[in-house]
Amino acid sequence: MDAEVSDPSDLISFNALLTDEEAAARDRVREFVRAEIKPNIARWYEEARFPLEIVPELGRLGLLGMHLSGYGCAGRSAVEYGLAGAELEAGDSGLRTFVSVQGSLAMSAISKHGSDDQKEEWLPRMAAGEAIGCFGLTEPTAGSDPGAMRTFARRDGADWLLSGSKRWIGLASVAQVAVIWAQTDDGVRGFVVPTSSPGFTATPIEPKLSMRASIQCDVRLDDVRLPASAVLPGAVGLRGPFSCLNEARYGIIWGAMGAARDAFEDALAYSKERLQFGRTLAGYQLTQEKLVNMALEINKGFLLALHLGRLKDAGQLAPHQVSVGKLNNCREAIEICREARTILGGNGITLDYSPLRHANNLESVRTYEGTDEVHTLILGQQLTGVAAFR
Template sequence: MNRIDDLFDLTALLSPAEIDWQTRARDLATTLIAPVIDADFENKHFRREIVAELGAGGFLGMHLTGYGCAGASAVSYGLACLEFEAVDSGWRTLVSVQGSLAMSAIWHFGSEQQKQEFLPHMATGAVLGCFALTEPHGGSDPAAMVTRADRDGDGWVITGTKRWIGLASEADLAIVWARTDEGIRGFIVPTDADGFVARPIDTKLSMRASVQCDVEFNSVRVSGDALLPGVTGLSAALSCLNEARFGIVWGVMGAARSCLNAAVTRSTERSVFGRPLGANQLVQQKLAEMFVEYEKGMLLALHIGRQKERGTLTPEQISVGKLNNVREAIAIASTARSLLGGDGITSEFPVMRHMANLESVRTYEGTDDIHTLILGRALTGLAAF
């Protein structure tokens, strides 16, 4: 525990099972990821071996039930996302891509055979998945996708390109969304299929310990049983995005907590003008405001989590959480950086790494603008897209 945890006392609002999930996630993140994350960020290195540890801990697809998945509560899942992102956004992203996107797509829309074949191995981390939706010229408009899947005998041929696909060069399978004559459909595509090409985007200044790729489908042929039979249309892909957004609502507060912790610690250890930095009123004001926004973000995440558990959560409410919590996490990181002075731009502190990563989180799963327009539409009944 630390001053932030003690002052907030979130555990008073949590069940023993939820606290256990959070504690185990924090232990894993601090023992396995934290000691190597600065070097991995610097070297653009993704540690595939940690995936199996996440699987052994039950964190992959943990909010799903059956098929080897843990069946944890929504809040437990959120708390795990919080702890992984407190170390680095890239590892919360992995949990999101594997569990909230790839596994959720199969769990919700796959056949029983597909669920039995893939989900148990994905839950252990033995099989890694990715989620291929975004296209180079589509961005925030997935309905503009041009990737196609055309029937070819008893199978399908997929042609097109995707961009910013997390884990694609590491994954064993891809959930690919493509336009068909019947509408947009999802497919389970082995990444070793002929014509599947994933190229890591090497110029990133953010999420450097993670992997995002450009993907090409050069007449990739898959069998008929690769089709996800449960739904036709873009709504299926968007529902998976909402699962991932839920994890973001919690995760970014972990990054915010890490930055706030660094600022509080530094303000008590560093002396300026003959006294601790934290003894100055302006410094205390900044720390207090950072803490208040962190606490508000956590309470918002908890409220959204309880709604999800009750089955009453709406996409618009998820947009409130994603818009607010990412925005406030970035503001907290920025203020923390200023309190750390020149040292704040070094890798001696995690703040600049979190700031860079949070800019990616702000962009994916819906930009600030998109979530603002979602809420504007909900308030007025008028679409401004």
């Protein structure tokens, strides 16, 4: 692909930093988004509907658990996963969120911490898009502080009884399996819960001003009875869910820049066509300054994402570095989308254009998987050696 045509914001020949395999993987996802998502996303967003009909195609493209290996997963690199995430979020945050919840959270939990039987039962079907998973950690009173969760699992003979509530759980109402984290007498444990289990109830949260083409739910667990085999054997304590959250946070680093790039491209194209006072908006200095500033941050954001992806592929990515990427790229992306909307003027508040839709979505993206405040404190602790969370 011609970089100038495919990436109007690219001022630094970013494509030259990618291998042919990485560029090809990105381009496959980009073509899917252009053909199947962009013509429909405004309608899906307006209808507040996630298009479940595309899930099998996401499976055929190898995007579900694509960074995991074995059990039908594609085993692709962190950089390829990131590039795919950027293209999906250029379509809409709801698309990348689906892939993230399915692959980086639910599938990752089973892959990292599950038994062989759990992996064999769920991962191949989830990779193919034949089964959908969700990840239940956040609670109504325990968002940024998951250690305060109240969901509890107690033993009842050889079984477990799971009770409590979760909130903002992506995909829960359409999932076949849930990974639920709960307090036990021995600390936090993870449980693989078929959503058909008696006592499991998922209710979509509506109406929403953000992430409308996506599904988030309240989940109730009323004495859900589970066999001993439902426990994730490899996860004890909060390190288990945190290892999955870092996978999801990594994807956000790329995804946020995909949304920013798409908003920029809409604004750039509009500025070249819209006439004001006898000339196009693109011909005015103030418009050019906006476009330049947006493009600079997009280029820097993608460079940061690529650097962190290379570290991840080398097994050298530190948790605080994920916070660097998540905090910076979400913060910059939402400002880019808002600035892009100003170039569109009043037309920018319609669903004919993407910037405000992306900006609305990014309000959620910057909040989930760690708020700006939480990532700031993680980095503050890294710099000072002092934990200031309380």
